[in-house]
Amino acid sequence: MKLKVNGQFVNFSEGETILEVASKVGAEIPTLCHDARLNPVGACRSCLVEVEGSRRLVPSCYQKAEDGMEITTENDRIERHRKTLFALYLTDQPETREQAEPHKTNEIFEFAERYEAPQNWGKMENIREDREDRNPYVNFEPETCISCARCVRYCDEIEGVSAITLADRGSKTTISTVDSLSLLDTTCEMCGGCIDVCPTGAMGEKIPLTKNAKHERELEKVRSTCNFCGVGCQLELNVDKEANDGKGQVVKVTSPPVGETTNDGNLCVKGRFAYEFINHEDRLTEPLVRGEDGQFYPTTWENALEVAAKGLLGVAERHGADSLGFVSSSRCTMEENYLVQKLSRAVFKTNNVHQCAAT
Amino acid sequence: MTNSIGEIRDADFLFVIGSNTSEAHPIIAMEMKRAVKRGATLVVADPRAIWMSTIAEKHLHINPGTDVWLLNAMAHVIIEENLIDEEFIKNSTENFEDVKEAVKNYTPEEAEKMTGISAEDIRWTARKYATTKKAGIYYTLGITEHTHGIDNVYALSNLVLMTGHLGKPSAGMNPLRGQNNVQGANDAGATPVFYPGYQKVDDKEVQKKYEKSWGTSLSPNLGLNLNEMMKTAGNKIKAFFVMGEDIVLSEPNVLKLEEGLNQMEFIVIQEPFINETTRFADVVFPSGVFAEKDGTFTNSERRVQRVRKAVEPPGNALADWEILVRLANACGANWDYKNPAEIYSEFVKDTPKFSGISHERLDTEIGTGGKTGLQWPCENPSETGTKYLHENGISRGKGLFQAVSFEPSPELPCEEYGLLLSTGRTLYHYNAATQTRREEGLALKQSEAFIEIHPKDAKKRGIAHKEMVEVRTRRGSIEARALYSRQVRPHCIWMPLHFAEARANVLTNDVGDKITGTASYKICAAEVFKLDTKDHSHDIFPGAFFFEESPELEKELS
DSSP states (O other): OEEEETTEEEEOOTTOBHHHHHHHTTOOOOOSSOOTTSOOOOOSOTTEEEETTOSSOEETTTSBOOTTOEEESOSHHHHHHHHHHHHHHHHTSOSSHHHHOSSSOOHHHHHHHHTTOOSOSOOOOOOSOOOOOOOSSEEEOGGGOOOOOHHHHHHHHTSOOOOEEEESOGGGOEEEEGGGOOGGGSSOOOOOHHHHHOSSSSEEEHHHHHTTOOOGGGSEEEEEEOSSSTTOOEEEEEEETTTTTTTOEEEEEEOOOTTTSTTTTOOOHHHHHTTTTTTOTTBOOSOEEEOTTSOEEEOOHHHHHHHHHHHHHHHHHHHOGGGEEEEEOTTSOHHHHHHHHHIIIIISOOOOEEEGGGO | OOSOGGGGGGOSEEEEESOOHHHHSHHHHHHHHHHHHHTOEEEEEOSSOOHHHHSOSEEEOOOTTOHHHHHHHHHHHHHHTTOSOHHHHHHHEEOHHHHHHHTTTOOHHHHHHHHSOOHHHHHHHHHHHHHOSSEEEEEOHHHHSSTTHHHHHHHHHHHHHHHTOOSBTTBEEEEOOSSTTHHHHHHTTOBTTEEGGGEETTOHHHHHHHHHHHTSOOOOSOOOOHHHHHHTBTTTBOEEEEESOOHHHHSSSHHHHHHHHHTOSEEEEEESBOOSGGGGOSEEEEBOOGGGOOEEEEOTTSEEEEEOOOSOOSTTOBOHHHHHHHHHHHTTOOOOOOSHHHHHHHHHHTOGGGTTOOHHHHHHSOOGGGSSSEESOOOSTTOOOOSSTTTTSOTTSSEEOOOOOOOOOSSOOOSSSOEEEEEEOOTTOOTTOTTGGGOHHHHHHOOSOEEEEOHHHHHHTTOOTTOEEEEEETTEEEEEEEEEOSSSOTTEEEEESOOGGGOGGGTSOOOBOTTTOOBOTTOEEEEEEEOSOOOOOOOOOOOSSOOOOOHHHHHHHO
């Protein structure tokens, strides 16, 4: 099947939405409530486009593409709509961008700037109920909530625990839990998906907030693989390069975009939040060698390596190579495991090498 | 995994056995949840009720250790009702007659007595599995951590072969790997019987190949597996080099292991933190964690993915690979690797299945199935890897049926030790927890060790909910908090392995599977004793999913 986007023909298959088809030719359409993993709801009205023959603008995230459609994603009418929409959203956001996004981009301000929406339409009084929650990871800022329900839908449709919900009515509507319980006391498994999908920061991450991390614009994102279970989720390690006397510090972990990796934008509680061990004060910083008194003493690499080599070679000499055991690690890299088995086989001449996954 | 993780969402039948997926593999669980939402049928076979069983069509609440009875009975039904894929069996497998003969006496009615699962449910599951095209099996350590672990795996693969559920998308046999790089560590040859790429140590040709590549003579003797090394520590084994494992927390029967370690002549440990095992070490090398080094991890679906250095290690700590190079050279070698990419190139030179993969490709190309990373086999740089295995016929030529018969676990409850103990992981910690217990948030969610015990068993022993108890087996005893739980069956208890102050592995049995050596972490006989502390009031979050004591149950019990 075929349709036209901004005058250009595009092929598509049944079931695809206008948004999906339009993105194939690089048409830029703003979205807030949309997430490729979720059932579309067409709630935020950001993605409206013009369809030939239709009197009203249509939500492209929701509307399925049809054969022969002629779609326009940029014209005066759509531009007017976007300016008005984001200007209206702005009236329900904090005064300044700095207030609205302490460490993560607020997409309302982003789109308002991109589409040059008027910023002087005044501010509505914030009447949403503030909430404190003693959980360690998720921070609620009801003031910036736009009721797009991405977080609630994620919690329900993807994580499947339905721990959060829309509460209250009308312009007081915001995110809460059953009986306003702390997330710690609900079915929440702390995957943090709500934080990740929130376009404004109404659901935000607590650790960077409480530790005054820099804004994500000033952080470097390093793509890596999670070091916990065997799913192999891809992570973006958000690094403050200047922290830690220039050694750098991981101050946040985010997921790569939906669709690019096996984890499809998802992470679990450990992948997303268990990164503070990296910079923990208990980390070993010097090689240790046991002294005659039985205590460990910090020493140089040169000395530690010499003691280790002498010890291992000595045992091999006294009792034969097969009296040595090499325990490698399925927590370490492939390359490191390769080196351990080579060390065992080629240097010490024994096949006594295995790793922790065996038990 | 023969399939890819991304295929799970399109499966129509998921048989999850011995896997607490939502806690041990949360992101794979999300894919399963998605399949169920779409209309797929999920059957969970597990001795515990788990989160996944709440959305399952059926939860087969199996008696621990009786998996072979369940699986052989399913095979019995599939054969009896002629739901087999005759063509696939004829063209692609061998030895079917052996299995047909072996499962003859495994009727669902007999299996019901052994497994505790109704004959009707066994029949229903067998039919549904055999008759659904996109049917996948997913399992983890609940299958393998038994003295008959390999029999369990064979019994599962018999089901796969007789139904032809292999070599297709969303249909296959999928062990979910426990650690980030189980697959990669095995691929690399960190095993006593294989050189890199699963080439046999006792194959003279392979030995010669590596003698040439590495420019040195090599030992023709098969090595000891981990279980054997641990059991002979201090005796046959006189020195250990241990990288990245807290063995006195993770290995079974650790008090015995500790005695062995005290007899050792020399121990070198390479770790980012002081752990329980370092107190036995002569030398400790400070190593970098994943964020401080380059390399690759290979996930459950055989996908090789990059690990990238984001920050510098603290103080004088070094990445593990750098330490290994220095240690080898201190021992007289002459290694000169400038970076992990060079090590990877050396690895693929002699391992054809991987020879199409390089760091450079991983860094610059979109991988298998349009996603980051390349899935092996990937034999040359023009290929984009293999999404699911056995598409063009089974790789060994013919799929081999392996007849298995039930063997009871060696240590079952008795008069003195009246309960059956299984151990496992929770969502909020990871293995020895040297990393996760240093996270303040996770500690808030789950701060201390616990055992799940059925209220009936607890009350019989005068134990209150959340009371401290002593858990004892033939090998040792620990103290932990008892939680009334209906997740476990009566006469069964369950505890996590993560807590150094209440090491589950003081209790576990170190008898291993006859072939793999994998220890019987899932079954041993235990007893629980009330302790005289008045400390009941503790606030504890036992896990992601838990039955609290309810008034209805109270009534039922009294």
